[in-house]
Amino acid sequence: MDDMAGNKTEQATEIKETPKRHLWNWILCAPALTVLVFAASGPLLIVLVYSFLAPGSFGGITWSFSLEGWFRVFFSRDIFDPEIVSLNTAHLTIFWRSISLSLQTTIICAILGFPTAWFIATRPQHTRNIWLFLITIPFWTNLLIRTFAIQEVIRNQGLINTTLIRFGFIDTPIQMMYTDFAIFLGMAYVFLPLMVLPLYAAMDKLDIRYLEAGYDLYASRWQVLRHIILPLVKPGFIAGSILVFIPSIGAYVTPRLLGGGRSMMLGNLIELQFGQGRNWPLGSALALTMLVLVVGALVLYIRTVNREEEPRHG
Amino acid sequence: MTATQGIGSPATDKGPAIEIEIRNLSKVFGDGPRAFKALDDIQLDIRQGEFFTLLGPSGCGKTTLLRLIAGFEQPSSGLLQINGKAVAGLGPNRRPVNTVFQNYALFPHMTLAENIGFGLKMLGKSRSEVASTTQEMLKLVKMDAMADRKPAQISGGQQQRIALARALAPRPRVLLLDEPLSALDLKLRKEMQVELKRLQLETGITFVFVTHDQEEALTMSDRIAVISGGQVLQMGTPHEIYNFPAERFVADFIGDTNFIDAEIVQYEGDFAQVRLPGGVVREASLPEGFNARVGETVTVVIRPEHASLTERGDLQATVENAVFFGTDTHIHLRLEDQTPFILRRQNTGVSVAPPEAGQHACIAVAEGGIQVLRS
Numbered sequence: 001m002d003d004m005a006g007n008k009t010e011q012a013t014e015i016k017e018t019p020k021r022h023l024w025n026w027i028l029c030a031p032a033l034t035v036l037v038f039a040a041s042g043p044l045l046i047v048l049v050y051s052f053l054a055p056g057s058f059g060g061i062t063w064s065f066s067l068e069g070w071f072r073v074f075f076s077r078d079i080f081d082p083e084i085v086s087l088n089t090a091h092l093t094i095f096w097r098s099i100s101l102s103l104q105t106t107i108i109c110a111i112l113g114f115p116t117a118w119f120i121a122t123r124p125q126h127t128r129n130i131w132l133f134l135i136t137i138p139f140w141t142n143l144l145i146r147t148f149a150i151q152e153v154i155r156n157q158g159l160i161n162t163t164l165i166r167f168g169f170i171d172t173p174i175q176m177m178y179t180d181f182a183i184f185l186g187m188a189y190v191f192l193p194l195m196v197l198p199l200y201a202a203m204d205k206l207d208i209r210y211l212e213a214g215y216d217l218y219a220s221r222w223q224v225l226r227h228i229i230l231p232l233v234k235p236g237f238i239a240g241s242i243l244v245f246i247p248s249i250g251a252y253v254t255p256r257l258l259g260g261g262r263s264m265m266l267g268n269l270i271e272l273q274f275g276q277g278r279n280w281p282l283g284s285a286l287a288l289t290m291l292v293l294v295v296g297a298l299v300l301y302i303r304t305v306n307r308e309e310e311p312r313h314g
Numbered sequence: 315m316t317a318t319q320g321i322g323s324p325a326t327d328k329g330p331a332i333e334i335e336i337r338n339l340s341k342v343f344g345d346g347p348r349a350f351k352a353l354d355d356i357q358l359d360i361r362q363g364e365f366f367t368l369l370g371p372s373g374c375g376k377t378t379l380l381r382l383i384a385g386f387e388q389p390s391s392g393l394l395q396i397n398g399k400a401v402a403g404l405g406p407n408r409r410p411v412n413t414v415f416q417n418y419a420l421f422p423h424m425t426l427a428e429n430i431g432f433g434l435k436m437l438g439k440s441r442s443e444v445a446s447t448t449q450e451m452l453k454l455v456k457m458d459a460m461a462d463r464k465p466a467q468i469s470g471g472q473q474q475r476i477a478l479a480r481a482l483a484p485r486p487r488v489l490l491l492d493e494p495l496s497a498l499d500l501k502l503r504k505e506m507q508v509e510l511k512r513l514q515l516e517t518g519i520t521f522v523f524v525t526h527d528q529e530e531a532l533t534m535s536d537r538i539a540v541i542s543g544g545q546v547l548q549m550g551t552p553h554e555i556y557n558f559p560a561e562r563f564v565a566d567f568i569g570d571t572n573f574i575d576a577e578i579v580q581y582e583g584d585f586a587q588v589r590l591p592g593g594v595v596r597e598a599s600l601p602e603g604f605n606a607r608v609g610e611t612v613t614v615v616i617r618p619e620h621a622s623l624t625e626r627g628d629l630q631a632t633v634e635n636a637v638f639f640g641t642d643t644h645i646h647l648r649l650e651d652q653t654p655f656i657l658r659r660q661n662t663g664v665s666v667a668p669p670e671a672g673q674h675a676c677i678a679v680a681e682g683g684i685q686v687l688r689s
């Protein structure tokens with residue numbers, strides 16, 4: 001930190017960074033820092049400590065060091081002979097489902113969000129706010145209620161199935177509730193605005209003359225999209241992807257209501273350990289595993305995205 | 315693809331071939347009560363390989379005309395032909411025309427080399443051809459040392475060169491330049507004027523250049539069209555436009571000018587005898603198609619450098635003040651009828667003293683220095 005501050009003063013030589021000014025900056029930062037330290041790092045630290053302790057018999061923890069919590073993230077012991085160890089396939093399935101569904105959600109949100117954001121960005125200035133406003137309407141209703149509404153649409157006696165049966169396309173309802181598809185649908189619906197908004201912000205800044213220059217230099221509409229628009233709105237895609245992927249991987253309400261007990265995601269598994277499972281150390285270890293997963297995915301993602309940006313020759 | 319047809323057609327015909335032909339071209343923005351006529355019945359012939367300038371004040375429709383030629387806008391009515399082919403309905407990617415944008419519009423996510431190669435790549439040229447032409451263009455604009463930089467990492471003047479190279483790389487028939495020098499400081503601007511002219515001569519491509527700077531227009535152009543309020547007021551060589559302005563607006567917009575009322579005494583063909591204030595009768599040239607009437611009072615133009623102070627002159631005046639500019643001195647006078655008159659005297663010798671304020675002076679106008687304006 002000190003080092004960075006030092007660099008900064010070197011670069012911006014016109015701005016005199018007097019000690020007094022320095023202090024003032026810290027005072028201004030203090031409230032935000034306090035919140036961050038106590039509300040984010042504090043609990044995280046507690047979770048970290050818990051993950052290395054043994055579970056209490058009615059929830060909670062007992063203060064004795066144990067690696068069992070971490071061990072159980074990936075492995076399970078035979079009920080009768082604890083010495084027999086096998087991979088915990090149930091957990092691994094949930095990990096995989098979380099990652100895969102979150103990726104799918106991010107991708108579908110990007111695919112659906114791009115034309116939506118483009119549509120808004122190309123409306124006349126005074127009508128854009130109305131469209132943005134419409135995009136945020138889902139946020140006004142409680143997440144639970146919205147998820148129940150989706151249930152109403154896709155359940156066996158729901159809107160889709162009864163309509164299809166009424167018109168004779170199918171005889172028996174298509175099972176959509178309590179499947180991965182239901183979770184995917186629910187998350188895509190809930191998180192779409194989080195993709196549209198940063199994409200719109202990027203497109204709003206996009207100078208129309210770059211597109212004209214592209215057309216002028218013999219690019220077709222498709223080529224302008226591929227070579228000019230997409231690279232220039234990439235920051236919007238990155239921001240949108242991060243905003244969608246992170247809450248997706250930790251989603252709790254949507255998989256709980258739409259996936260039920262059969263299609264669990266990480267959030268539900270963690271909740272289970274702190275609730276019925278009464279295994280707080282395992283829950284903590286799972287939570288931290290998810291954290292590592294998310295950070296790892298982000299680093300990987302941003303690295304690949306930036307590598308593409310490097311000039312190819314030289 | 316038509317876009318890359320080589321420049322210069324077989325020299326079968328007599329006069330220079332017409333590259334861009336514009337007939338009765340109008341452009342109306344909006345409709346109903348808010349409709350605005352940005353271009354009003356434009357007629358223009360731009361010749362192959364010439365440096366053609368659209369000159370006019372801000373908002374007169376220069377950019378609009380350029381955008382119509384490029385294909386970014388479609389005309390409301392009229393004909394637009396490029397190389398003998400009507401281009402109505404063709405998008406900018408299907409016209410053999412490239413644009414240098416006012417603020418360059420270099421693609422920020424591409425290197426300079428990628429920017430220059432973009433057009434060729436879109437035309438489906440092979441990798442090696444794109445690479446070699448890009449190199450050639452970088453050399454042409456003297457930027458080959460910076461090929462791998464991004465546009466944000468070079469100066470305004472350098473961006474300007476890259477924008478030029480990018481537009482020239484696909485070898486268009488016509489290059490459109492929308493005030494390409496307006497963002498540069500004076501010194502760089504002068505350098506780039508020379509550079510632009512060199513590029514135009516070297517490539518032989520027809521340049522259509524937009525500016526509101528009359529000096530730039532005069533020094534660079536083969537021909538100029540002066541535009542005001544969406545109409546072409548006059549078209550001609552810099553010499554014709556400067557020395558024989560047909561309208562008050564043209565005379566006023568280009569260079570310093572004196573406007574004087576005079577009476578037509580007699581006329582024949584392109585010339586008339588006019589009586590200047592004070593009674594002296596001199597010969598003046600008439601604008602094309604001018605309907606002269608004997609006894610009519612007209613406005614005549616006299617350029618400041620076509621007048622001099624003498625013992626016995628054409629006009630009587632009083633000196634108001636003299637402003638020293640180094641190479642020349644501007645002498646502000648007032649005629650007997652209180653019309654202001656400005657005269658430019660070249661400082662050929664050090665000893666020439668400026669006239670004193672309040673002094674009486676006689677003004678002599680050089681032969682052919684008087685031009686009648688269309689009223």
Ligand SMILES: Nc1ncnc2c1ncn2[C@@H]1O[C@H](COP(=O)(O)OP(=O)(O)OP(=O)(O)O)[C@@H](O)[C@H]1O
Pocket residue numbers: 343344350352370371372373374375376377378379526
């Ligand atoms: N898309 C448009 N909609 C409505 N009016 C327009 C549009 N584009 C241009 N105009 C109007 O047409 C007129 C000519 O504009 P244009 O941009 O061609 O001027 P210009 O000669 O290039 O001026 P400048 O030297 O300031 O660039 C202006 O009055 C402008 O307000």
Ligand SMILES: [Mg+2]
Pocket residue numbers: 376377378492
């Ligand atoms: Mg303009």
